[in-house]
Amino acid sequence: MAQKARKDRAKANEAALKNLHLGSLIVNGLFLLLNFVFRSRSLLTWFILSIPSFICQFTLEKTGRPTYDPNTKALKSSGEDLSSAGLTDFMFDIIWVTWGAAILAALFGNWAWFLWSVVPAYGLYKGYSMFGAARNLAGLAGAGAGGEGAVPAGNRKQRRAAAQ
Numbered sequence: 156m157a158q159k160a161r162k163d164r165a166k167a168n169e170a171a172l173k174n175l176h177l178g179s180l181i182v183n184g185l186f187l188l189l190n191f192v193f194r195s196r197s198l199l200t201w202f203i204l205s206i207p208s209f210i211c212q213f214t215l216e217k218t219g220r221p222t223y224d225p226n227t228k229a230l231k232s233s234g235e236d237l238s239s240a241g242l243t244d245f246m247f248d249i250i251w252v253t254w255g256a257a258i259l260a261a262l263f264g265n266w267a268w269f270l271w272s273v274v275p276a277y278g279l280y281k282g283y284s285m286f287g288a289a290r291n292l293a294g295l296a297g298a299g300a301g302g303e304g305a306v307p308a309g310n311r312k313q314r315r316a317a318a319q
Contacts, residue, residue, distance in 0.1 A: 158230075165221035165233040172219060172237070175250070179212060182254040189261040197265050201257060204271050208253035211246035249274055 183205070190196045219234040237243060252274055259267035 161230060161233040164236055165230055168219045168221055168234045168237050172216060175212060175215065178254065179208075179250070182257055186257045186261045196260055197268075200265060200268055201260070204256065204268055205253055207274070208250045211249050215243070215246055248277075 186196070186201060190198065190201075215237060219237040221234045222231045223229065224231050235243070252271060256268050256270040259270060
């Protein structure tokens with residue numbers, strides 16, 4: 156049963172990576188085609204703002220690509236789950252926002268690259284909220300160590316006596 160799950164994840168990862176690379180080829184090819192054929196856009200801005208997307212694609216490729224034994228063609232590793240939440244999900248978000256900004260910039264002009272500013276703004280928001288949650292958690296741990304409102308140790312009878 157575990158082997159079937161590994162094979163299913165390998166298939167899903169291969170399909171996701173195929174779609175990811177095909178989408179990247181289409182979006183970046185469309186941007187370059189529209190840039191050279193119709194109207195010139197900033198290639199330097201496209202290249203600089205596409206670097207994080209390319210890094211995310213490379214990381215997803217390295218961690219999610221299944222590996223097979225070259226002799227027996229047996230599955231050695233199914234790769235990390237590319238449908239998992241967290242950092243993997245955030246890397247896909249970076250890629251999709253970059254693609255959206257590239258398409259809008261190709262169609263409407265260089266001002267559309269400002270859409271990409273959503274990525275660092277969202278990262279700052281998530282970092283601030285995680286920092287606040289960690290600070291609250293540290294405050295709760297300090298209160299539980301014997302501060303005000305801490306539950307007294309002992310059995311139920313002793314706790315009732317302490318509450319009175």
